[in-house]
Amino acid sequence: MQLIPCPWCGPREEAEFHYGGQAHVAYPEDPAALSDEDWAKFVFFRANPSGPLAERWSHSAGCRRWFNAVRDTRTHDLLAVYRLDEPKPVIP
Amino acid sequence: MPRTPGADLPDHPDFLWDDPDPKPAYDVIVVGGGGHGLATAYYLAKVHGITNVAVLEKGWLAGGNMARNTTIIRSNYLWDESSGIYEHSLKLWEGLEEDLGYPILFSQRGVLNLAHSLQDVRDSVRRVEANKLNGIDAEWVDAEGVKELCPIVNTSPDVRYPVLGATYQPRAGIAKHDYVAWGFARAAHAMGVDLIQNCEVTGISTVNGRVTAVETSRGRIAAGKVALCAAGHSSVLARMVGLDLPLMSHPLQALVSELLEPIHPTVVMSNAVHVYVSQAHKGELVMGAGIDSYNGYGQRGSFHIIEQQMAAALELFPVFARAHLLRTWAGIVDVSPDASPIIGLTPVENLFLNCGWGTGGFKATPGVGDVFAATIARGKPHEYAEPFTLDRFTTGALVDEHGAAAVAH
Numbered sequence: 001m002q003l004i005p006c007p008w009c010g011p012r013e014e015a016e017f018h019y020g021g022q023a024h025v026a027y028p029e030d031p032a033a034l035s036d037e038d039w040a041k042f043v044f045f046r047a048n049p050s051g052p053l054a055e056r057w058s059h060s061a062g063c064r065r066w067f068n069a070v071r072d073t074r075t076h077d078l079l080a081v082y083r084l085d086e087p088k089p090v091i092p
Numbered sequence: 093m094p095r096t097p098g099a100d101l102p103d104h105p106d107f108l109w110d111d112p113d114p115k116p117a118y119d120v121i122v123v124g125g126g127g128h129g130l131a132t133a134y135y136l137a138k139v140h141g142i143t144n145v146a147v148l149e150k151g152w153l154a155g156g157n158m159a160r161n162t163t164i165i166r167s168n169y170l171w172d173e174s175s176g177i178y179e180h181s182l183k184l185w186e187g188l189e190e191d192l193g194y195p196i197l198f199s200q201r202g203v204l205n206l207a208h209s210l211q212d213v214r215d216s217v218r219r220v221e222a223n224k225l226n227g228i229d230a231e232w233v234d235a236e237g238v239k240e241l242c243p244i245v246n247t248s249p250d251v252r253y254p255v256l257g258a259t260y261q262p263r264a265g266i267a268k269h270d271y272v273a274w275g276f277a278r279a280a281h282a283m284g285v286d287l288i289q290n291c292e293v294t295g296i297s298t299v300n301g302r303v304t305a306v307e308t309s310r311g312r313i314a315a316g317k318v319a320l321c322a323a324g325h326s327s328v329l330a331r332m333v334g335l336d337l338p339l340m341s342h343p344l345q346a347l348v349s350e351l352l353e354p355i356h357p358t359v360v361m362s363n364a365v366h367v368y369v370s371q372a373h374k375g376e377l378v379m380g381a382g383i384d385s386y387n388g389y390g391q392r393g394s395f396h397i398i399e400q401q402m403a404a405a406l407e408l409f410p411v412f413a414r415a416h417l418l419r420t421w422a423g424i425v426d427v428s429p430d431a432s433p434i435i436g437l438t439p440v441e442n443l444f445l446n447c448g449w450g451t452g453g454f455k456a457t458p459g460v461g462d463v464f465a466a467t468i469a470r471g472k473p474h475e476y477a478e479p480f481t482l483d484r485f486t487t488g489a490l491v492d493e494h495g496a497a498a499v500a501h
Binding site: 001002014015018019036037039040041043044045046048049050053055071073074075076 | 325
């Protein structure tokens with residue numbers, strides 16, 4: 001089982017966490033202006049890289065707070081963990 | 093059933109196909125040498141007479157998801173669109189051994205999809221009625237009926253998620269996945285298809301919006317048409333031409349027990365407690381779990397998923413309590429937003445797409461091979477592929493099969 005370092009609680013077992021998908025997906029600023037294609041992109045299309053992915057996690061069985069992580073989807077290694085008010089770190 | 097374990101397994105085959113170097117050019121290049129890719133090449137050659145075809149596989153033939161699935165075959169999906177393609181596939185399965193001239197151990201032992209709550213029961217009965225309207229064999233059986241069909245299922249009302257009944261498809265069953273792949277590979281090779289292993293596609297070349305070649309770890313290969321059949325890695329391939337797909341790749345785990353005497357006569361699946369079990373011809377109990385929640389390409393999953401799966405299995409089948417776990421593994425599945433596949437043309441001319449089968453691609457192997465080959469040969473979607481275009485996510489014409497997909501995702 002993986003240990004995931006919650007920014008507030010420290011390393012806890014994976015089973016305590018809930019996965020929230022890709023991070024930094026902003027709700028459209030002007031929804032009424034969106035074309036069908038734009039809506040499809042917003043609703044259905046997410047990054048699915050084989051490599052680093054910025055994503056959201058919630059420590060649902062702990063402090064219940066959301067945070068972001070950059071995780072390598074090939075190895076499951078967590079390359080960075082950061083709070084929602086922090087910018088996405090640059091991964092070399 | 094029951095048969096003596098192992099008695100009906102054919103001998104391990106000798107080499108069934110050559111191991112050629114790639115030629116400079118092909119009419120059609122199929123990317124992905126799993127079940128879908130091999131079946132597509134087979135039907136391209138057999139039905140459409142297109143034999144200047146290469147199947148490119150980055151590892152060894154059928155060594156990805158085809159080697160890792162739990163081999164269940166059924167067609168009891170809810171919507172007409174799904175019934176069309178899955179039932180087409182099941183009909184092909186019923187004649188496939190003869191068609192390929194190769195044993196695939198197709199065993200129509202029936203599939204039970206259990207219901208554990210009143211809402212499960214209502215949804216299941218609705219699906220049975222929808223199946224009947226599409227001419228698919230399906231019936232609703234109550235808990236006693238489940239016990240009759242599969243005596244080892246615990247139908248006591250005193251468990252946490254009691255079995256209230258099940259949908260039952262008698263023509264559903266299992267096949268031996270390796271033999272299916274080898275049968276398709278052997279037959280495709282005999283008609284002139286090049287099966288090229290250890291050949292990873294690293295780029296896709298286009299000129300004026302039209303595909304012209306693939307770059308591979310064994311050099312550049314020109315192509316009239318390119319057909320993607322790469323399951324979990326479809327997003328990675330599509331990005332090579334700047335195409336985004338509405339797919340998430342997830343690890344999906346399965347496991348087998350030690351070899352046991354025949355004790356499990358059918359296939360039992362449960363969406364609610366999440367486990368599904370059949371007994372392989374040789375005697376292992378083959379069990380599947382749900383997907384891991386997060387995206388992953390690492391072909392390994394989380395321990396707690398297996399723990400939940402085993403807990404569910406033991407409640408449903410107390411007789412398994414002393415069975416030993418032999419091995420576990422994971423494949424990478426490409427899950428679409430509506431739990432239905434994406435088949436057809438792409439914005440790039442002569443680039444064709446077959447992906448998004450998620451957790452249930454094996455059962456579609458001959459059906460999608462036939463339908464995708466026709467789509468490639470004619471340059472327009474086969475009628476069974478028409479509802480499964482990429483643009484349904486823009487038009488909103490989704491084929492929502494989460495309820496019939498049988499794996500929680």
